[in-house]
Amino acid sequence: MKFLLLLAQHDTDFRAKELIAIAEMEKIELNLENYKEDSPFVEVDLPSEDEARRLVQRSFLTRGIYRILAQGSSMDEVHESNKKNLAVYDEFMNKSFKVEFNCYQGTRSKESQLTEINNLGYTNLNGRISLKNPEVRFVFLEDYDQYNPTPKYIWLATLVSSTARSVIDIYDLKKRKHVGTTSFEAELALVTTNMAQIRKGDIVYDPFSGTGSFPIAAAYHGAYVFASDIDRRPLRNYGLNFAQYNTSKNFLDSLEMDFTHDAFQSRLKFDAIICDPPYGIRERLVVCGAAKPERFIGKEHILVDNELSHRRRDYIATKKPVELSTILQNLLDFAATRLNVGRRLAFWLPVEDRDVETTKIPLHTDLEFKYVSVQKFSKWERWLLTYEKRPHGDKGPEIPISLTDDFREKYYTRYRGQK
Ligand SMILES: C[S@@+](CC[C@H](N)C(=O)[O-])C[C@H]1O[C@@H](n2cnc3c(N)ncnc32)[C@H](O)[C@@H]1O
Known part of the structure; x- marks a missing residue:
């Protein structure tokens, strides 16, 4: 199954290694050949949603994992690819849902978002729309080049799991x-x-x-x-x-x-x-010990309240660099x-x-x-x-x-x- 990882866009040298460490621990085969240091998006192949969940649930530098339904370089391409994959929507029938946008380095106006949501009519989703607690979250994830108002790539996906970032x-x-x-x-x-x-x-x-x-x-x-x-x-x-x-x-x-x-x-x-x-x-x-040991010669037997001073709980050991x-x-x-x-x-x-x-x-x-x-x-x-x-x-x-x-x-x- 194809999934999309959405990563945090800071501490980038830690993100992939954190996922590799988790994958090794969870015995999940993870191929990060599509990973790019300057992008928050990585497509990965995993056997099932269960593996996807286990991979990100304890990750602190991943924002979420999504199951890819359709993708393309423009909205037209996304809808085209989505229409070829309509059988997948059977599992979402009768479930409450929400459609969201997640735009990296760009924005989409509310009107344009509404248009794209309405354009999904051909999926025949019949569940209740729930903005607060939907059973299924459909997300358009959009990748923009800075200062360019048109996204260079778009995925339509469902959220499988959020992560430990909170x-x-x-x-x-x-x-x-x-x-x-x-x-x-x-x-x-x-x-x-x-x-x-x-x-x-x-x-x-x-x-x-x-x-x-x-x-x-x-x-x-x-x-x-x-x-x-x-x-x-x-x-x-x-x-x-x-x-x-x-x-x-x-x-x-x-x-x-x-x-x-x-x-x-x-x-x-x-x-x-x-x-x-x-x-x-x-x-x-520092470590325990004296920088000038000669200063302590003859002081090994100092008594405080009839106790050897260095045996007392309040003794603070001498330290040396x-x-x-x-x-x-x-x-x-x-x-x-x-x-x-x-x-x-x-x-x-x-x-x-x-x-x-x-x-x-x-x-x-x-x-x-x-x-x-x-x-x-x-x-x-x-x-x-x-x-x-x-x-x-x-x-x-x-x-x-x-x-x-x-x-x-x-x-x-x-x-x-x-x-
Ligand atoms: C960089 S700090 C670690 C801070 C810690 N991670 C924290 O959350 O506060 C290093 C610590 O090592 C301690 N330290 C220095 N020399 C030590 C030694 N020889 N044995 C044990 N601790 C030592 C220092 O007292 C200091 O608290």
């Missing part, structure tokens, strides 16, 4: 109770959960959780989430956000912990690891041992624009690299990298983390004129 507004940071300077925008945090194929019942971990943007997004799918951060402050009101989204039961725990010195039992495994590691811009890039590459290599190694086979790591990597050409995608022998999607800012980019844990014994190539060590340095000297 969730983005509910999870909007502006409406969230507990946010901070590091909170990650809701839309791409939710997209990250699709790249990582997070499903109901999964155990998901964010090792740099800050205010929890990724665990909150994972809990939306019904996953059980676990979070940690070296900074205890953002963890304080963590539960508020889960309560706001009615997902408190999905929040397992949050831990103040240096990710490079994790405290997990060796048998603990995760179904997904998703995160935005620290770049040192809005937050500290660390390079981003060390943190990221730790992250790949951690995912390689802690992910269940076939499950995913998705994380964000900052890349300065002068490094874009030379930065290599890091590879770990136990993780299969799946995709990279790029979000561009004026002078730097943020790459979303997705990996999948290989089956035991299956080894791939290795490329160590490179070139990002001085991201903080470059960011401050180049864009802010300061360090």
Whole structure:
């Protein structure tokens, strides 16, 4: 069956990969050879409406999927092709319906819309017209070139399924109770959960959780989430956000912990690891330890209320700066041992624009690299990298983390004129 995908027209580098990730998860064969980066329309062949629904239902960058009834370069061609396919209308008989227009980069006047709706008289649709809650939505989807009043292509189709886009507004940071300077925008945090194929019942971990943007997004799918951060402050009101989204039961725990010195039992495994590691811009890039260890010699036995100070719950561990590459290599190694086979790591990597050409995608022998999607800012980019844990014994190539060590340095000297 022929379907038309209507995609969001932003974050275009994420749209196709999000659909591929969902298709793989749902075991749907998806061919995106008609996909164009500069168009919101993609024609796809799928076995049935059920597959079409499953493909888009959890997509955040797709607006809807439509079953194509007729198509052409002009309204005349659309009606001609529609008349050759009238048998299909039998299934819409006696059903309430509505006819809509969805024009990309153009408009059609109300009068012209009415004319085209009346022109559909030959379909002999006999159901009730319902503008609010129709059983069938017929839609003319029109593709215009900017500033050209005539559409270059038109599809007549029925809406099969809307998508998860309405969730983005509910999870909007502006409406969230507990946010901070590091909170990650809701839309791409939710997209990250699709790249990582997070499903109901999964155990998901964010090792740099800050205010929890990724665990909150994972809990939306019904996953059980676990979070940690070296900074205890953002963890304080963590539960508020889960309560706001009615997902408190999905929040397992949050831990103040240096990710490079994790405290997990060796048998603990995760179904997904998703995160935005620290770049040192809005937050500290540190690990536990002393930059000048000599200052602490002889202070190991300091007592507070007869308790060793470093054993007390209120002890704040000394931290020392660390390079981003060390943190990221730790992250790949951690995912390689802690992910269940076939499950995913998705994380964000900052890349300065002068490094874009030379930065290599890091590879770990136990993780299969799946995709990279790029979000561009004026002078730097943020790459979303997705990996999948290989089956035991299956080894791939290795490329160590490179070139990002001085991201903080470059960011401050180049864009802010300061360090
Ligand atoms: C880019 S922020 C992530 C923000 C988070 N996604 C949110 O929604 O707020 C990176 C976080 O990593 C934490 N961090 C820095 N070094 C760390 C370490 N060694 N172990 C664990 N967390 C660390 C920082 O405190 C910060 O909260």
